[in-house]
Amino acid sequence: MLKGTEILSCAQMRAIESAAMASGEVTGLELMERAGRAVAGQIRLRWPKPGRVTVLCGPGNNGGDGYVVARRLHRAGWRVRVLGLENTPGPDAAKMKRLWQEIGPILPLEANLLPTAPDDLIVDAIFGIGLTRPPEDAIAALLTQLADVTNPLVAIDCPSGLCLDSGRFLSQIAPRAVLTITFDSLKTGHLIDAGLEHCGKVIVADIGLSHWRRYRQATRPDGKDVTLPRRITSHHLRISDLDPDTMQQLGKQSSAHKFSHGHALIISGMAPGAARLSARAALRVGAGLVTLCPEEPPLDIPTPPDALMRRWLDEPEDMAHALQDTRVTALCIGPGCGIDRAAALLPPALAARGPCVLDADALSAIAIDPNLWDALHDGCVLTPHGGEFARLFPDLTRRLSDIPATGPAWSRLDAAQEAAARSGTCLLLKGRDTIIAAPFEQARIVTSLDTPWLATAGAGDVLAGIITGLLARGFNPFDAASLGALIHAQAARLFGPGLIADDLPDMIPQVFRQMGV
Numbered sequence: 001m002l003k004g005t006e007i008l009s010c011a012q013m014r015a016i017e018s019a020a021m022a023s024g025e026v027t028g029l030e031l032m033e034r035a036g037r038a039v040a041g042q043i044r045l046r047w048p049k050p051g052r053v054t055v056l057c058g059p060g061n062n063g064g065d066g067y068v069v070a071r072r073l074h075r076a077g078w079r080v081r082v083l084g085l086e087n088t089p090g091p092d093a094a095k096m097k098r099l100w101q102e103i104g105p106i107l108p109l110e111a112n113l114l115p116t117a118p119d120d121l122i123v124d125a126i127f128g129i130g131l132t133r134p135p136e137d138a139i140a141a142l143l144t145q146l147a148d149v150t151n152p153l154v155a156i157d158c159p160s161g162l163c164l165d166s167g168r169f170l171s172q173i174a175p176r177a178v179l180t181i182t183f184d185s186l187k188t189g190h191l192i193d194a195g196l197e198h199c200g201k202v203i204v205a206d207i208g209l210s211h212w213r214r215y216r217q218a219t220r221p222d223g224k225d226v227t228l229p230r231r232i233t234s235h236h237l238r239i240s241d242l243d244p245d246t247m248q249q250l251g252k253q254s255s256a257h258k259f260s261h262g263h264a265l266i267i268s269g270m271a272p273g274a275a276r277l278s279a280r281a282a283l284r285v286g287a288g289l290v291t292l293c294p295e296e297p298p299l300d301i302p303t304p305p306d307a308l309m310r311r312w313l314d315e316p317e318d319m320a321h322a323l324q325d326t327r328v329t330a331l332c333i334g335p336g337c338g339i340d341r342a343a344a345l346l347p348p349a350l351a352a353r354g355p356c357v358l359d360a361d362a363l364s365a366i367a368i369d370p371n372l373w374d375a376l377h378d379g380c381v382l383t384p385h386g387g388e389f390a391r392l393f394p395d396l397t398r399r400l401s402d403i404p405a406t407g408p409a410w411s412r413l414d415a416a417q418e419a420a421a422r423s424g425t426c427l428l429l430k431g432r433d434t435i436i437a438a439p440f441e442q443a444r445i446v447t448s449l450d451t452p453w454l455a456t457a458g459a460g461d462v463l464a465g466i467i468t469g470l471l472a473r474g475f476n477p478f479d480a481a482s483l484g485a486l487i488h489a490q491a492a493r494l495f496g497p498g499l500i501a502d503d504l505p506d507m508i509p510q511v512f513r514q515m516g517v
């Protein structure tokens with residue numbers, strides 16, 4: 001089964017930590033020591049020659065981790081400066097602070113004391129998962145300055161100011177880390193929105209909490225009930241997470257014939273190139289047959305691929321008739337279709353209740369016709385980019401536009417999940433952080449920070465085609481959309497710079513070979 005790595009919310013992380021401590025098998029102090037040791041270890045791994053480091057320690061337990069890092073790097077021969085606050089933190093952090101004070105001083109946590117030498121390392125231990133309101137005064141000023149420094153910045157849990165549930169910053173200007181070390185599990189904010197870019201490389205350090213991970217949503221070992229907000233189960237999906245069953249399903253059995261792999265119809269319209277891109281991708285991803293359906297009779301067919309079938313489909317009745325063929329296993333409407341044509345063809349298309357990708361103009365048609373909303377069903381996959389999402393769900397988008405005043409902030413994950421629940425369909429919200437949300441409170445995130453060449457016209461049409469091909473082959477909408485996003489990004493990654501949308505389908509064989517299909 002396609003799965004990926006589970007991502008936790010901050011509340012879940014706290015529940016796990018609290019369950020571990022309630023068990024009596026580990027103390028908060030021990031967890032903090034392990035956290036600090038993991039961070040210091042990662043720093044020494046990447047900067048083996050001891051240098052100069054400034055550790056910025058905040059008012060809570062994130063700061064506590066910072067004092068441990070300071071102590072451990074000092075012991076390893078680093079020249080350590082610590083900037084901190086005068087407050088008395090919780091008992092664990094207070095103890096770690098005292099241990100540091102036996103070694104060296106704590107300078108005020110002020111912007112003018114940031115290092116001036118460009119090579120000095122900075123460790124950001126100001127705020128972690130406990131940040132719930134925008135930083136103010138001196139700390140806000142320091143974070144503003146920190147956003148400008150060019151020194152390598154290592155963040156503990158996250159760059160300070162980030163809301164780890166949403167990936168959005170509660171501060172106006174945000175620091176950027178080259179390396180972030182987080183504990184036990186990835187949190188949503190490491191993977192989406194600004195967090196994806198600002199965390200740099202993210203390392204998940206094992207601090208011995210996995211045994212208590214099952215308490216992320218439930219009652220603690222001491223019987224106390226942990227009431228957590230309603231939680232979407234979300235996973236980070238990477239190519240390396242693909243399991244043998246999925247790989248087998250992506251391959252083709254020697255005993256199969258073309259109809260075993262399904263028949264996809266791709267509706268073409270005023271901009272036929274877009275639909276052809278989708279069709280080529282559906283073929284490449286292994287649909288047995290792909291038929292392109294233009295609105296004019298296809299008299300002259302000069303355009304490749306020759307493997308593509310053509311069928312004239314003009315009126316809504318033609319659509320209804322085409323879908324009576326039970327060998328048609330998936331449909332794609334939207335790329336280059338034209339809004340009017342999409343609006344006319346959607347009622348019979350949706351009435352057939354078969355697997356169906358709705359992209360581009362189909363999404364625009366739905367946005368303006370409430371009747372189409374009601375016809376959506378759980379065989380559909382909606383694939384909006386941010387602009388299309390805003391047209392479909394203006395209220396959800398509005399909630400993402402302001403700088404949030406409190407954490408946990410409303411996130412792209414929340415928005416995609418709410419949209420999937422409202423429409424009763426699987427929804428894929430495109431971006432460097434593509435979110436695939438199912439109406440049954442499941443979501444997956446596919447990140448592709450390293451594929452900027454996907455920002456090219458037609459890339460989305462290819463994605464729609466890949467998903468349609470996978471639907472035609474029998475993958476369920478959630479898996480088809482998730483795998484589609486993975487294959488799409490990997491194709492772009494393998495091609496690299498210079499990519500145009502036409503190149504993407506033809507990279508799919510290489511992606512499959514690399515995956516071991």
Ligand SMILES: NC(=O)C1=CN([C@@H]2O[C@H](COP(=O)(O)OP(=O)(O)OC[C@H]3O[C@@H](n4cnc5c(N)ncnc54)[C@H](OP(=O)(O)O)[C@@H]3O)[C@@H](O)[C@H]2O)[C@@H](O)CC1
Binds near residue numbers: 058156
């Ligand atoms: N969970 C785990 O498994 C483990 C967690 N560990 C570590 O603990 C970290 C979480 O610690 P945490 O809960 O103490 O929160 P943290 O991020 O230090 O910030 C809270 C402090 O900031 C303050 N504060 C908040 N907003 C503010 C503002 N705008 N301006 C100014 N102050 C503000 C807030 O004050 P208060 O709101 O209470 O007034 C409080 O004092 C976590 O990220 C990880 O590094 C590891 O040690 C062990 C394993």
Ligand SMILES: Nc1ncnc2c1ncn2[C@@H]1O[C@H](COP(=O)(O)OP(=O)(O)O)[C@@H](O)[C@H]1O
Binds near residue numbers: 449
């Ligand atoms: N900078 C980027 N980094 C990674 N992926 C991107 C980037 N820009 C766009 N993409 C991806 O490329 C595709 C573009 O889709 P879309 O905006 O619908 O394009 P079009 O309408 O031109 O086909 C989406 O899958 C999106 O996630």
Ligand SMILES: [K+]
Binds near residue numbers: 156
């Ligand atoms: K931090």
